[in-house]
Amino acid sequence: MSRQGIVTLPPLGVDLAISRRCARAATPARERSLQVMTWLADEKILLGVVGLFWLNAQLQPQRKEVRHEANRMLLSVAIAGLLPDVFSRKPETTDRALVHGPRHGSRALSC
Numbered sequence: 198m199s200r201q202g203i204v205t206l207p208p209l210g211v212d213l214a215i216s217r218r219c220a221r222a223a224t225p226a227r228e229r230s231l232q233v234m235t236w237l238a239d240e241k242i243l244l245g246v247v248g249l250f251w252l253n254a255q256l257q258p259q260r261k262e263v264r265h266e267a268n269r270m271l272l273s274v275a276i277a278g279l280l281p282d283v284f285s286r287k288p289e290t291t292d293r294a295l296v297h298g299p300r301h302g303s304r305a306l307s308c
Contacts, residue, residue: 203283240278247274 208216236242247270254267 206284240274240281243274244278247271 251267251271254264
């Protein structure tokens with residue numbers, strides 16, 4: 198099932214150029230090395246870790262500044278996790294529009 202974001206933006210020329218460069222640079226060895234970073238940067242993982250920090254800050258006798266920073270951190274991660282869904286370009290992203298066939302993980306490749 199495809200989803201469409203609230204705002205649909207066509208890819209810019211620079212987006213297409215970066216996607217082409219990433220597609221050319223993608224190799225299985227690079228993909229494997231970047232898989233862990235991609236996994237750790239997942240918004241669900243970050244939200245879980247920050248949620249645990251927030252819960253600890255609320256339950257422990259911490260200073261007020263620590264609780265305030267935990268609140269700010271949780272809100273920031275939640276907003277950062279939601280923004281890509283609002284501005285998503287689904288079902289076809291820039292790299293999927295350019296690369297047909299094996300993608301070699303070009304979505305996860307950071308150039």
